[in-house]
Amino acid sequence: MLALLRDQGALLPLPKYDNCWLARTDPRDVARVESRTVLVTERRGDAVPAAGSAMGNWMSPQDFEAAAQERFPGCMEGRTLYVLPFCMGPPGSALCRAGLQLTDSAYVVASMRIMTRVGADYVSAALARGDFVRCLHALGRPRDGDPPGMASWPCDPARTLIAHLPSQRRVASYGSGYGGNSLLGKKCFALRIASCMARDEGWLAEHMLILGVRDPQGVKRYLAAAFPSACGKTNLAMMTPALPGWSVTCVGDDIAWMRFDDDGRLRAINPERGFFGVAPGTSPSTNPVAMATIRRDTIFTNVGHTSDGGACWDPIDRQLPPGTTVTSWLGRPWAPGDPEPSAHPNSRFCAPAANCPIMDPAWEDPAGVPIDAIVFGGRRPSGVPLVFEAFDWPHGVFVGSAMRSEATAAAEHTGGRLLHDPFAMRPFFGYNAARHLSHWLALGARPRPAGAPPLPRLFHVNWFLRDDATGSAAWPGFGHNIRVLAWICRRVQGAEPARATPIGWFPLEGALGVGGDEHRKLFPLSKAFWERETRELRRFYLENYGAELPNQIAEQLEGLEGRVRAM
Numbered sequence: 001m002l003a004l005l006r007d008q009g010a011l012l013p014l015p016k017y018d019n020c021w022l023a024r025t026d027p028r029d030v031a032r033v034e035s036r037t038v039l040v041t042e043r044r045g046d047a048v049p050a051a052g053s054a055m056g057n058w059m060s061p062q063d064f065e066a067a068a069q070e071r072f073p074g075c076m077e078g079r080t081l082y083v084l085p086f087c088m089g090p091p092g093s094a095l096c097r098a099g100l101q102l103t104d105s106a107y108v109v110a111s112m113r114i115m116t117r118v119g120a121d122y123v124s125a126a127l128a129r130g131d132f133v134r135c136l137h138a139l140g141r142p143r144d145g146d147p148p149g150m151a152s153w154p155c156d157p158a159r160t161l162i163a164h165l166p167s168q169r170r171v172a173s174y175g176s177g178y179g180g181n182s183l184l185g186k187k188c189f190a191l192r193i194a195s196c197m198a199r200d201e202g203w204l205a206e207h208m209l210i211l212g213v214r215d216p217q218g219v220k221r222y223l224a225a226a227f228p229s230a231c232g233k234t235n236l237a238m239m240t241p242a243l244p245g246w247s248v249t250c251v252g253d254d255i256a257w258m259r260f261d262d263d264g265r266l267r268a269i270n271p272e273r274g275f276f277g278v279a280p281g282t283s284p285s286t287n288p289v290a291m292a293t294i295r296r297d298t299i300f301t302n303v304g305h306t307s308d309g310g311a312c313w314d315p316i317d318r319q320l321p322p323g324t325t326v327t328s329w330l331g332r333p334w335a336p337g338d339p340e341p342s343a344h345p346n347s348r349f350c351a352p353a354a355n356c357p358i359m360d361p362a363w364e365d366p367a368g369v370p371i372d373a374i375v376f377g378g379r380r381p382s383g384v385p386l387v388f389e390a391f392d393w394p395h396g397v398f399v400g401s402a403m404r405s406e407a408t409a410a411a412e413h414t415g416g417r418l419l420h421d422p423f424a425m426r427p428f429f430g431y432n433a434a435r436h437l438s439h440w441l442a443l444g445a446r447p448r449p450a451g452a453p454p455l456p457r458l459f460h461v462n463w464f465l466r467d468d469a470t471g472s473a474a475w476p477g478f479g480h481n482i483r484v485l486a487w488i489c490r491r492v493q494g495a496e497p498a499r500a501t502p503i504g505w506f507p508l509e510g511a512l513g514v515g516g517d518e519h520r521k522l523f524p525l526s527k528a529f530w531e532r533e534t535r536e537l538r539r540f541y542l543e544n545y546g547a548e549l550p551n552q553i554a555e556q557l558e559g560l561e562g563r564v565r566a567m
């Protein structure tokens, strides 16, 4: 497939590395298209809450049929149709699920072979039973035909549609060849369709990394963490700890499928087999593990490339050997200081997980890894502390539902705006987001078997605080985030005192190796801020969930409002 793509001029070899390639897309096809991503259900209320539609887009079956008829017939004419049988999750796992993707994109085939387990052997029994997710993908032939002289492949931005039919376990994607729009095992199957399976079968399909963390005494724990797109999951999952004696291992960087086992322990698998990671910002100082992972068998998309056959982006495009020249993702000469970046902000690497030097020994264990803590987080430049712990499961579900984050380049939004992104799932819910909250609350309230371990503890983190006075980052992030993970592990162990605040449990001064002014900057606790935040949250719930907001979440908000009033 790679040789074919190379011969077509759709992939450029990167001879500086081993079996690495560069693809460049149409500049109109560079990110997920949330506005054209829909859930198709008979009743609108099964897809989105009646009150609003920011938590997803609904389409009626009739409208979908008409839209599909306008797009799919004849759209692959003259191209090759590929048939990809694949599974999500380690074969043999109770959570492993089968899929079959049809696509007319060789790039999608090559990428799916990295991101999922492709092969008829994995899924022949499931296919024979008819128990698989049906994934149809077409690049899209624009009404005026394929554009002449395209280096890579066509797309049809004006008519792009990514449709999900959860009741039929079916996905139909037309018009885009990039990322979550076209690698249908990822967001379409493993989050939107799988969240419906999970609701029906009593488990969870979430936009979460999974990592192992080992303390200097050798005690190992596993954490799952939900951050919105381009907010640090891959970086945390591959982190090189800045604290001596601690180590981190990676189970997954984007999606977790989790269920309580017979002993009442929450166990997680990574349904994927590769990383589709954000390139810009990845560097030897921020993420050396990713840098090692992408030295072989990797397909880069929309990054710049160098005259010595390498890939580049910000900031590694500023540290090139003398005499090296750069071509930008748009195919133009590029030099440090140019106003436009060498790589698109949502440029990505697609690399096999097996090439990551810190994969956890249990990353493909069919039983999954036991989860002790679940962490929520987002890009919050001010007001929200570096870390706090929720009081209990229902409060933690409320904290997840209250997540907000600055928009990033992973979707078509313009950056910088503060968006509500409950559970980091706003673009990925496969069913009514209000019912997703009920599902979480119900799982936490289920009777637990005798001798079961406590429920996982729930936390919120914010790596992105800025110093109000200078505007610069208040927290070094990356490897230093281990100081926060260490605090979380000590809390789970029961060995760490904390300060109860109206927001949740805060670390004591000094617990993260910072004190005085620095501690106060990292742990702001402003009545005015939380008054604004709760007011905004109340508006958000009303406009987006209305009467469907679970009572328990409404009570949690009232509780927080009361505590903030008393501050």
Ligand code: GTP
Residues within 6 Å of the ligand: 227, 228, 229, 230, 231, 232, 233, 234, 235, 236, 253, 254, 276, 277, 278, 280, 281, 282, 286, 410, 463, 464, 473, 476, 477, 478, 481
């Ligand atoms: P998706 O693949 O879109 O789901 O993104 P992700 O959540 O995996 O985000 P990723 O780890 O790729 O990080 C996205 C951007 O955030 C990159 O530019 C990183 O350099 C930056 N980033 C990640 N972690 C940190 C951190 O701890 N501090 C700061 N300041 N930036 C970070």
Ligand code: SPV
Residues within 6 Å of the ligand: 031, 032, 178, 179, 180, 181, 186, 187, 228, 229, 230, 254, 276, 410, 411
């Ligand atoms: C995200 O946007 O959260 C991603 C990238 O992980 S994509 O595969 O395009 O959805």
Ligand code: MN
Residues within 6 Å of the ligand: 207, 228, 229, 230, 254
């Ligand atoms: Mn993601």
